[in-house]
Amino acid sequence: TVVTDKGSYTADYAILGIGFLPRTDLFDGQLDMLPNGAIKVDEYMRTSEPGVFAAGDSASIIFNITGKEDYIPLATNAVRQGLHVGPNMLEPTAAYAGTQASSAVQLYNYSMAAAGLTVEGGKVRGYEYDSVSITENYRPEFMLTTEPVTATLVWDPETRLIKGAQFFSTHDDVAQAANVVSVAIAAGMTIDNLAAVDLLFQPNFTNPVNYIGSVAMAACAKAK
Template identity: 45%
Template sequence: MKIAVIGSTHAGTAAVTNMAKLYPEADITVYERNDNVSFLSCGLALYVGGVVEDPQGLFYSSPEELQNLGVTMKMQHDVEQIDTVRRTIEATNLVTGEKVYDTYDKLVMTTGSWPVTPPIEGIGLDNILLAKNYHQANTIIERAKDAQKVTVVGAGYIGVELVEAFEKAGKDVTLIDGADRILNKYLDEEFTTMVEDDFKSRGIELALNETVQRFEGTNGSVSTVTTNKETYETDLVILCVGFRPNTDLLKGKIEMLSNGAIKVNEYMQTSDPDIFAAGDCCAVPYNPTGGHLYIPLATNAVRMGTLAARNLMEPTMKHVGTQGTSGLHIFDLNMASTGLTETSAQLLDIHVKSITIEDTHRPGFMPTAEKVMLKVTINPDTRRILGAQVISKADVTQSINTMSVCIQTGMTIDELAYTDFFFQPHFNQPWNFLNKAGLEAQSQEPKQLPELV
């Protein structure tokens, strides 16, 4: 059996590692454009900021390691054509220019995503950089050495993490985003306001609700960024405006969402039974709505890659779905979210109700007790939990992993009120703040109790 794998970052590496162990007799070939595999792009800002000094720690595998498993590694090979009828692949060796032709019995698409590059005037100027892979991270580090004024375009996770890294490096930082607040895909306004206020107190300029219209430069290098409202001087621009799935190779050949994300069933199988897909090129089953959603996260990718390997020969293990659970540490604040926020629910035209509580993470008699804000989103009819967000200077983000399980298993807010959590003054309170969210929801809709006789 011949298995071809296109791409080898999170999902691809997970798929290949597992397939090599599960199917030792199979002929497995990996096609990868880059000269490396398994780069943890979620650690890019930590590397740029110097928190991670040895970049090799951001790779959890290598071409040599996969080759030692008996896998044929076609590194720096760009796949240009896939014939799904004849099951053939055409690729080019990017080093020699040689054309390579291959066949497959099973194809695993783990081509990932690529940063969106809007067609903005002047975008080809020098020092306008993308932030996705290892080589781009090295370019950012090198160019930032001589840059004092840095502009980050895009206020998602990578954007705000880079803002933190540049501010800590003593740069003058401007953050531009077309939305009216940062991190709007992950957190509601009361949470993002706390982060924005922290940014402003550190001298970071926030240019929100602004759209970049053009870049202008001097001697071929960017010097100003002009939005629909202002012009900002800059020495370096990092574009972090989102990602698009890398799926052009199969366009029109398998089912996709409108944005090009590949649709897979619960066994990671596409509409072509001999093609499997995993990672950032895919739409994932989203439990809060029951539909498919494009959520490019490393956690989704490694799970899907592992499942693609397990289900390659026959349906064996179902994908349990995702809640889009994610977390972030920015300066002194720890935050995390899972499932639907009020913002995302509104965009999806889903009616929700929210319960917000403020508490301290442990009893006041302890030497420190940091404030915690928790928001839980529920279906007002069934009272099932659909989402949760938390923020604090204390690291209470693991509570969102708990809430992710609650969503996945269909727990109601009333059940959460009385769920068994341990108490120890070093860590929490007798009533855990998750319990208190459930109790607050009950107090808002008191039930009629039977009369005592």
């Protein structure tokens, strides 16, 4: 039984999503920080103090969905930021391109992957996005086996720019679908661009129209 200030809950398993907070008390009053304590850095990982760099879970990052500083503690961001610090200590030549916050998790037989924002995540940041969801098999039914994939695409209704996507399935490859959408967001693609993009067809791997294309087409139909 899990007991919280909201009540008691009995379950077979409990998954705690506690999250992260930067431990940067040592630099209070010495470096510019976000309200949560993340150290502000520019595209070269430089802090407000000359000669001092920051990277990883202690540092801010540009969230490419909003174009603003944010705190997104992911191992991928930490590694890439760290790789930029080295050369920039000598000369500011390696500008960090920001993040789409792409991530994935597997729970038992289920794979979940995402890039960018959900509609709810957009509202928290003051944006009104639209979304559409589809569920279809990842490859043709004439194959010996196939599994359904649920895909959600999020976009800005004014610009039609892609702002996020989420995928859920027992099919492991949905993680790579999130990578595709991450690249699409970084490239400034619209839902129309994604609906027309060339994705491979081979019945062992996908349908003639990949589910990424299908959800993009559904978005275009909804957005008109």
